[in-house]
Amino acid sequence: MAVFVYKGLDAAGNNTSGIIDADSPKLARMKLRKTGIFPTDLTEEHRERSAASVGEAVGEVFRKQFSFRQLLTRVTETDKAIVTRQLATLLGAGIPVVEALTALIDQVENPAIQVALGQVRQRVNEGASLADAMAQHPKVFSTLYVNMIRAGEAGGALEVVLERLADYLESQVRLRNRVSAAMVYPIVMSCMALIFIGVLVTFVVPKLTEIFKSLNQPLPLATVVLIKVSDFMKVWWWAVLVLLIAAWFGFRRWKASEKGRPAWDAFLLRTPVVGRLVRTISVARFSKTLATLLSSGIPLIRSLEIVRNIMDNAVLEKALERARESITEGASIAQPLRRSGQFPPLLTHMIAIGEKSGELEAMLGKVAEAYDNEVETSIAKMTSWLEPVMILVMAGIVGLIIISILIPIFNINQVIA
Numbered sequence: 001m002a003v004f005v006y007k008g009l010d011a012a013g014n015n016t017s018g019i020i021d022a023d024s025p026k027l028a029r030m031k032l033r034k035t036g037i038f039p040t041d042l043t044e045e046h047r048e049r050s051a052a053s054v055g056e057a058v059g060e061v062f063r064k065q066f067s068f069r070q071l072l073t074r075v076t077e078t079d080k081a082i083v084t085r086q087l088a089t090l091l092g093a094g095i096p097v098v099e100a101l102t103a104l105i106d107q108v109e110n111p112a113i114q115v116a117l118g119q120v121r122q123r124v125n126e127g128a129s130l131a132d133a134m135a136q137h138p139k140v141f142s143t144l145y146v147n148m149i150r151a152g153e154a155g156g157a158l159e160v161v162l163e164r165l166a167d168y169l170e171s172q173v174r175l176r177n178r179v180s181a182a183m184v185y186p187i188v189m190s191c192m193a194l195i196f197i198g199v200l201v202t203f204v205v206p207k208l209t210e211i212f213k214s215l216n217q218p219l220p221l222a223t224v225v226l227i228k229v230s231d232f233m234k235v236w237w238w239a240v241l242v243l244l245i246a247a248w249f250g251f252r253r254w255k256a257s258e259k260g261r262p263a264w265d266a267f268l269l270r271t272p273v274v275g276r277l278v279r280t281i282s283v284a285r286f287s288k289t290l291a292t293l294l295s296s297g298i299p300l301i302r303s304l305e306i307v308r309n310i311m312d313n314a315v316l317e318k319a320l321e322r323a324r325e326s327i328t329e330g331a332s333i334a335q336p337l338r339r340s341g342q343f344p345p346l347l348t349h350m351i352a353i354g355e356k357s358g359e360l361e362a363m364l365g366k367v368a369e370a371y372d373n374e375v376e377t378s379i380a381k382m383t384s385w386l387e388p389v390m391i392l393v394m395a396g397i398v399g400l401i402i403i404s405i406l407i408p409i410f411n412i413n414q415v416i417a
Helices: 024-033 051-065 068-072 079-091 097-107 111-125 130-135 145-157 156-212 221-254 260-270 274-295 300-307 312-329 334-340 345-359 362-414
Strands: 003-010 015-022 038-047
Touching: 003 024, 003 051, 024 038, 024 111, 024 312, 024 362, 038 051, 051 111, 079 097, 079 111, 079 156, 097 111, 111 130, 130 145, 145 156, 145 300, 156 274, 156 300, 156 362, 221 260, 221 362, 274 312, 274 345, 274 362, 300 312, 312 334, 334 345, 345 362
Parallel strands: none
Antiparallel strands: 003 015, 003 038
16 A cells, blocks of 8 residues: 555645655555645656655655644643543434544644544545544544443444543543642742752852851850851752653653552552542542443443552552453442452442442442542642642751851850950
């Protein structure tokens, strides 16, 4: 199959360009017309070229297919939620899939999603299912997303599944925004404290040090330590900065390793306040995702496998994998989750009730709602006590520096008096 570079006009009369695979130029033109593109120029990219010409051709195609803005554009959960909601609305209005995708491409502002939707539309036009076409773009459409679309297509309720998927994505965006908003204040306070302390140690203390040394008076231990730290930072500040950056990247690399990730996740779960919040967020995500998958017609074992991949905590992932294996052998859902000790009693109790009553999806939805509210409450509490704690820590550090400076000044006054 050959590769063709094309230029043409879309249905709105706008110039467009890109690449397309086809067995012949005639078939390439037919494929383009099916997608609503009228080709004005079609050139085959031959494989037998010199290295330089191949590089130039690849660069040309790359520039035509992806702009610099597209490379810098990141596909966020908010973007996917908006696209999903719009697609559900279009399909619910009775518009065919290909026409709905065409309308979305014209409306979406994110270049990365535009490219992905354009290629999805092309594959659907060729006879592929929507789920199979989306599966070719894992960076835009996750495994959860593709499996729900596939279940919706199989059950003939694609617009309903898209509505549920949009609700799920929007709920995850709200949860993430709440957590991010709670982290803004401590991060800003920490940065301001570091800047203020750095200015004191680097610029203020050295000037006072010269005065203290000129008086030839014995200095308190706290002042001596402060002067040593100031002298070190004045000379080696760049080494400290490099060390901190190296430590940060080293920590991230360790945390992403096979041994580091479980150790770090277990440490987070054991942390008194943060651990409870992390566990609550994970349980809320687990409940909401599992409820959405089951209500969309995806089998339980497959749903648990998908949920395990989005837990974002190695300890909980391992516990969920063991539970999935037990369920495969015939156990209920609640029992292995309870035995793991990683999931709260409320969750396992509600799941057990849902299994007995045949309303597991509804129970999981109620659990997700309860834990979403608990997350919001926990974040509000954490923010309320974090502010005074940060102020006290900052005031304590600055106070120690000021006291270390004032003590020798008082001693000098007593000597003079």
